Amino acid sequence: MTTHHRGQPDTSADVEREVAREQAHVDRVYAELEKATLRARDVEADGLARGRTDRTGDVRDEEMTGLFERDALVHAAARRRAAIDTQYEGLVFGRLDLGEEGSSAAEREVRHIGRLGVRDDDYEPLVVDWRAPAAAAFYRATPVDPMGVVRRRVLRCRGDRVVGVEDDLMVPEAPEDIVVVGDGALMAALTRSRGRQMRDIVATIQRHQDEAIRAPARGVTEITGGPGTGKTVVALHRAAYLLYAERRRFEHGGILVIGPSAAYTAYIERVLPSLGEESVALRALGDVVDGVTALRLDTPEVAEVKGSLRVRRLLARLVARPPLGAPRVLRAFVAGHAVRLEEEALRRVRAEVLRGHQHNLAADAARAALAEAAWRSVRQGERSDFLDAFDSSRDVDEFLASWWRPVDPRELLLALADTDEAYGLSRGVLDQEEAAALAWSYREALETGQWSVADVALADDLLARLGPVPEAVEEDAGFYDIEELDDLTAYGVQDVRAGSGGPGRPGSGAVVTPADARERLLAGRLERASGYAHVLVDEAQDLSPMQWRMVARRGRTASWTVVGDAAQSSWPDTAEAARAREEAFTGLERRTFHMDTNYRNAREIFDHAREVVLPLVPDADIPEAVRETGVRPVDVAVDGSLVAAAADAVETVLEEVDGSVAVVTPRRWADRLGALDGAGEGRVQVVDPLSTKGLEWDATVVVDPDAITEESPGGVRVLYVVLTRAAHRMHVLRPA
Numbered sequence: 001m002t003t004h005h006r007g008q009p010d011t012s013a014d015v016e017r018e019v020a021r022e023q024a025h026v027d028r029v030y031a032e033l034e035k036a037t038l039r040a041r042d043v044e045a046d047g048l049a050r051g052r053t054d055r056t057g058d059v060r061d062e063e064m065t066g067l068f069e070r071d072a073l074v075h076a077a078a079r080r081r082a083a084i085d086t087q088y089e090g091l092v093f094g095r096l097d098l099g100e101e102g103s104s105a106a107e108r109e110v111r112h113i114g115r116l117g118v119r120d121d122d123y124e125p126l127v128v129d130w131r132a133p134a135a136a137a138f139y140r141a142t143p144v145d146p147m148g149v150v151r152r153r154v155l156r157c158r159g160d161r162v163v164g165v166e167d168d169l170m171v172p173e174a175p176e177d178i179v180v181v182g183d184g185a186l187m188a189a190l191t192r193s194r195g196r197q198m199r200d201i202v203a204t205i206q207r208h209q210d211e212a213i214r215a216p217a218r219g220v221t222e223i224t225g226g227p228g229t230g231k232t233v234v235a236l237h238r239a240a241y242l243l244y245a246e247r248r249r250f251e252h253g254g255i256l257v258i259g260p261s262a263a264y265t266a267y268i269e270r271v272l273p274s275l276g277e278e279s280v281a282l283r284a285l286g287d288v289v290d291g292v293t294a295l296r297l298d299t300p301e302v303a304e305v306k307g308s309l310r311v312r313r314l315l316a317r318l319v320a321r322p323p324l325g326a327p328r329v330l331r332a333f334v335a336g337h338a339v340r341l342e343e344e345a346l347r348r349v350r351a352e353v354l355r356g357h358q359h360n361l362a363a364d365a366a367r368a369a370l371a372e373a374a375w376r377s378v379r380q381g382e383r384s385d386f387l388d389a390f391d392s393s394r395d396v397d398e399f400l401a402s403w404w405r406p407v408d409p410r411e412l413l414l415a416l417a418d419t420d421e422a423y424g425l426s427r428g429v430l431d432q433e434e435a436a437a438l439a440w441s442y443r444e445a446l447e448t449g450q451w452s453v454a455d456v457a458l459a460d461d462l463l464a465r466l467g468p469v470p471e472a473v474e475e476d477a478g479f480y481d482i483e484e485l486d487d488l489t490a491y492g493v494q495d496v497r498a499g500s501g502g503p504g505r506p507g508s509g510a511v512v513t514p515a516d517a518r519e520r521l522l523a524g525r526l527e528r529a530s531g532y533a534h535v536l537v538d539e540a541q542d543l544s545p546m547q548w549r550m551v552a553r554r555g556r557t558a559s560w561t562v563v564g565d566a567a568q569s570s571w572p573d574t575a576e577a578a579r580a581r582e583e584a585f586t587g588l589e590r591r592t593f594h595m596d597t598n599y600r601n602a603r604e605i606f607d608h609a610r611e612v613v614l615p616l617v618p619d620a621d622i623p624e625a626v627r628e629t630g631v632r633p634v635d636v637a638v639d640g641s642l643v644a645a646a647a648d649a650v651e652t653v654l655e656e657v658d659g660s661v662a663v664v665t666p667r668r669w670a671d672r673l674g675a676l677d678g679a680g681e682g683r684v685q686v687v688d689p690l691s692t693k694g695l696e697w698d699a700t701v702v703v704d705p706d707a708i709t710e711e712s713p714g715g716v717r718v719l720y721v722v723l724t725r726a727a728h729r730m731h732v733l734r735p736a
């Protein structure tokens with residue numbers, strides 16, 4: 001929204017009068033909604049009865065339809081209004097004065113814009129939904145192309161009270177009767193302090209952002225741009241827009257929003273409700289598959305193995321093996337014959353069945369194939385007699401119950417905790433060091449009872465290969481009996497009981513017994529992917545190839561919004577990730593929107609971040625920061641205690657900003673800085689570098705940037721993310 005003020009200079013009396021005028025209109029809107037809520041209740045009560053009267057001719061059909069439409073509209077509005085908490089910036093936030101240049105007040109049309117549409121008794125709009133075509137000029141008009149707008153006004157509200165107005169004039173001269181007040185809504189919005197959660201930007205969406213928001217629903221819409229350019233917030237408004245434009249399709253089919261971490265989903269979770277939309281599923285990458293929730297991060301080396309497509313060969317081998325504890329030989333007495341199938345014969349039967357079936361759906365096929373193999377080994381008497389007897393043999397039932405028992409993907413992953421097993425299965429796929437690290441990571445899972453984020457995509461891949469896990473497995477999954485314990489021990493995981501650890505040992509604070517841990521890892525039922533009508537992927541540059549495949553399973557028939565910035569990548573953005581991504585989008589039309597204005601960081605802060613990243617990532621997508629504070633970030637080498645210096649810096653910024661503060665620290669300082677978490681009456685958070693993705697604070701204190709680069713999978717790109725999180729103040733502390 002280009003600010004353009006050229007009216008009479010405003011006085012406080014002007015402002016007061018204009019605020020009072022807008023208040024009068026806002027009061028009318030709330031009164032109408034109040035009526036609407038009551039009427040909606042009535043409609044619900046006697047809706048059915050009234051539906052019948054139109055058949056008896058009491059009311060004309062079209063009148064009736066009109067009434068129903070209106071009631072439905074009003075009902076929806078009342079419901080949505082209930083969803084909009086008063087802490088959001090008010091239901092009505094904008095106004096357009098439309099008319100020809102030089103038109104009189106009587107000739108001009110006034111149109112109010114809000115979070116939802118409301119009409120009065122005569123069906124006249126009191127507020128137009130921001131997503132309706134009639135509201136587009138609010139976001140698109142500029143002095144160069146005013147689209148019939150004389151003045152655009154943003155109303156600042158607190159609950160149902162109007163507390164200020166900000167105007168932009170779209171014509172060179174204000175007509176006599178038009179007052180222009182305020183300093184521009186955008187700057188006001190950008191300057192104020194940030195809370196713990198992202199806010200909607202519905203009152204100040206910029207023209208180029210609006211174009212991305214209202215882009216067609218079909219195909220793939222990519223939103224690219226550097227840090228703080230509003231990619232996330234734009235994508236979320238786009239989700240709300242799609243629900244408005246094609247509610248039936250998207251509410252029914254569902255919209256899935258995927259972000260990098262649980263911290264991210266917590267950060268953005270209020271944006272859509274503030275726009276009256278509750279029906280969107282927000283998932284972190286560790287939470288995409290129902291039945292596994294992961295917060296833990298693997299070491300970069302392990303994450304690389306688990307994220308790359310080569311791991312699929314290993315998964316295929318896992319699926320092809322007999323389930324743990326399955327008998328190696330079939331011995332049965334069938335129709336008077338002693339049947340014996342050796343390991344190799346059984347292996348061939350298994351391979352043959354798996355060629356055409358998913359394991360968990362193939363119990364019958366396995367029985368049939370086994371019967372054939374058994375018959376071939378005997379070939380005496382009547383074939384059909386033999387097959388009948390085979391089918392009702394207890395020996396065979398018993399054998400199959402174990403040899404082809406339903407398998408839970410999570411069990412298969414845990415089998416990799418055994419180093420020899422991991423070596424064997426990864427031969428020709430991983431080197432020994434990688435296989436050992438992989439095995440170690442599953443011992444860590446068995447120790448902590450927590451999956452890693454990268455495991456979720458592997459479990460999903462296995463689920464797609466194995467087929468749905470039957471209910472019975474779920475019931476059993478909670479138990480961990482002596483036999484299984486022994487089994488696990490035999491698998492070389494004795495050290496789990498001894499509690500031996502490895503590097504890092506995240507989450508090692510909690511003491512978890514092996515039985516508890518395993519129970520936790522297998523709790524709940526793993527659910528197969530259900531498809532969505534639209535999938536929105538944020539921080540898309542970070543998805544590994546295996547994660548792309550997982551996400552693609554949820555978007556087979558979906559349209560997509562994909563948001564990202566390669567320079568902020570923490571996944572080595574290899575050609576492989578790009579290929580996996582392209583596969584998800586095969587055959588879909590594409591459009592790209594590039595965002596180049598940074599709305600988050602004060603220019604001084606962003607300049608600092610740019611100087612760090614450009615020498616190392618020369619092709620970084622560098623936006624233009626629009627706001628200046630006149631205060632350069634502090635970047636100092638600390639001679640004494642880094643911890644004391646961090647505490648001082650926190651104290652300073654708590655004075656300087658009203659809102660949120662983050663202390664971003666590499667692992668090596670995390671324990672010592674933990675005490676700062678919750679300081680400033682809860683305004684201060686201590687966070688690790690990767691968890692800052694997609695988030696922002698009023699001020700940040702960045703501790704030991706070189707260590708952040710060193711420990712992060714994406715190196716300096718992760719530091720770049722960290723250095724672009726502060727809106728107003730930043731301190732960078734380096735050990736001397």
Ligand SMILES: Nc1ncnc2c1ncn2[C@@H]1O[C@H](COP(=O)(O)OP(=O)(O)OP(=O)(O)O)[C@@H](O)[C@H]1O
Pocket residue numbers: 186189190199200201204205206209225226227228229230231232233234565568599600693694695696724
């Ligand atoms: N039109 C706007 N009006 C007001 N605030 C805006 C506008 N556009 C963006 N912002 C604000 O700018 C900040 C950055 O937005 P957002 O987090 O969506 O950026 P991003 O491009 O996703 O950033 P990153 O890639 O660094 O995570 C947010 O506080 C957002 O509310």
